[in-house]
Amino acid sequence: MNDVEPSSTGLPSDLPAHAARLLHAVRQEQPLIQCLTNSVVTNYTANVLLAVGASPAMTDIGGEAGPFARIASGLLVNLGTPTPEQRLAMREAVAARRSVGGRWVLDPVAVGALPVRTALAADLLDVGPTVIRGNASEIRALAGQAGGGRGVDSTDSAADAVPAAIDLAARTGGAVAVSGAVDEVVGAPARVGGDTGGAVERYRNHHDAALLTKVTGGGCALGAVIAAFLAVGPDDSPAICAALATGYYTLAARQATEVSTGPGSFAVALLDRLAAISPDEFAADTGLSVVPATATDDDANASAATAATAVDTAATAVAASAATVETAVDTAATTESAAVRTGATR
Numbered sequence: 001m002n003d004v005e006p007s008s009t010g011l012p013s014d015l016p017a018h019a020a021r022l023l024h025a026v027r028q029e030q031p032l033i034q035c036l037t038n039s040v041v042t043n044y045t046a047n048v049l050l051a052v053g054a055s056p057a058m059t060d061i062g063g064e065a066g067p068f069a070r071i072a073s074g075l076l077v078n079l080g081t082p083t084p085e086q087r088l089a090m091r092e093a094v095a096a097r098r099s100v101g102g103r104w105v106l107d108p109v110a111v112g113a114l115p116v117r118t119a120l121a122a123d124l125l126d127v128g129p130t131v132i133r134g135n136a137s138e139i140r141a142l143a144g145q146a147g148g149g150r151g152v153d154s155t156d157s158a159a160d161a162v163p164a165a166i167d168l169a170a171r172t173g174g175a176v177a178v179s180g181a182v183d184e185v186v187g188a189p190a191r192v193g194g195d196t197g198g199a200v201e202r203y204r205n206h207h208d209a210a211l212l213t214k215v216t217g218g219g220c221a222l223g224a225v226i227a228a229f230l231a232v233g234p235d236d237s238p239a240i241c242a243a244l245a246t247g248y249y250t251l252a253a254r255q256a257t258e259v260s261t262g263p264g265s266f267a268v269a270l271l272d273r274l275a276a277i278s279p280d281e282f283a284a285d286t287g288l289s290v291v292p293a294t295a296t297d298d299d300a301n302a303s304a305a306t307a308a309t310a311v312d313t314a315a316t317a318v319a320a321s322a323a324t325v326e327t328a329v330d331t332a333a334t335t336e337s338a339a340v341r342t343g344a345t346r
């Protein structure tokens with residue numbers, strides 16, 4: 001059940017309270033977050049999780065990834081450097097995770113232009129990630145609406161990717177977090193008479209932390225933080241967990257920017273601020289706005305630019321306070337396993 005009670009306007013009325021509760025829970029519960037992530041960002045991601053208060057485990061080899069995914073508190077699958085062994089481990093992990101009904105995060109790094117990871121991402125999408133986190137070009141490519149960005153970097157704004165994000169959320173039943181100069185988070189459209197055409201839970205994150213783009217893994221580590229927030233909010237919607245994780249991460253980045261002289265000191269200061277921000281401090285400055293619900297057939301992009309009336313959540317606080325899927329994955333894994341044995345790539 002989603003315990004974010006809608007207000008009379010249809011919007012959550014107590015986002016700051018949820019912010020404080022979830023951050024407190026991460027620190028108290030120290031969720032064990034399994035990361036199958038890329039070789040560039042592994043160390044920084046582990047340090048970000050430790051700073052937040054979670055416990056990282058980069059368990060990413062076949063034979064271990066699946067069993068671990070059954071017992072971990074959270075799971076991140078990041079496609080940044082998907083070696084053959086890691087691809088098999090990813091399929092194993094998400095199938096196992098799904099078999100126990102666990103939540104998981106997919107980060108489709110550089111999907112679109114690069115064929116191996118694009119095929120893998122399409123298969124993993126069928127397993128239903130709880131949250132997809134990516135930059136705008138990745139989200140548009142995953143939805144089949146564009147050909148991808150410039151390597152691992154985006155060539156689109158997050159607002160450009162909102163229609164694709166809503167489409168993906170409708171397909172998975174989960175949430176999609178799009179990063180950019182402004183971050184956009186959407187949940188799955190509500191079902192209306194058996195169809196997904198209803199209201200979309202939607203958040204926007206305002207920040208001014210461009211140094212995040214000058215540290216490799218600035219987005220990848222956010223995926224791990226989202227997994228940690230999902231782990232401690234099992235009754236909260238995927239969208240609100242992803243939005244709050246994003247707000248917290250960029251609040252720390254905003255504060256780190258103030259004491260940094262460049263990307264190097266920023267990377268260190270970000271870890272320090274992630275560890276130092278208290279739940280009350282976060283609640284007072286989530287950076288998040290709730291975007292009034294729209295129907296999926298609305299022009300969400302235009303809505304993002306013009307019609308959406310952002311609600312300042314700090315002010316609001318003052319005012320209020322898969323059996324078939326597994327078979328598919330098994331089949332794909334078998335195919336890939338055979339390909340790996342014969343030295344072919346996928």
Ligand SMILES: Nc1ncnc2c1ncn2[C@@H]1O[C@H](COP(=O)(O)OP(=O)(O)OP(=O)(O)O)[C@@H](O)[C@H]1O
Binds near residue numbers: 136153208
């Ligand atoms: N133009 C920008 N200005 C300020 N902040 C940004 C900008 N673009 C992204 N960010 C922030 O940087 C972080 C990473 O987002 P980005 O879109 O760079 O992800 P990414 O491309 O997946 O990153 P990476 O692959 O390096 O991990 C997010 O928290 C986002 O808020």
Ligand SMILES: Cc1ncsc1CCO
Binds near residue numbers: 080216217
């Ligand atoms: C630079 C880079 N290349 C593959 S993954 C990665 C980390 C940022 O996505």
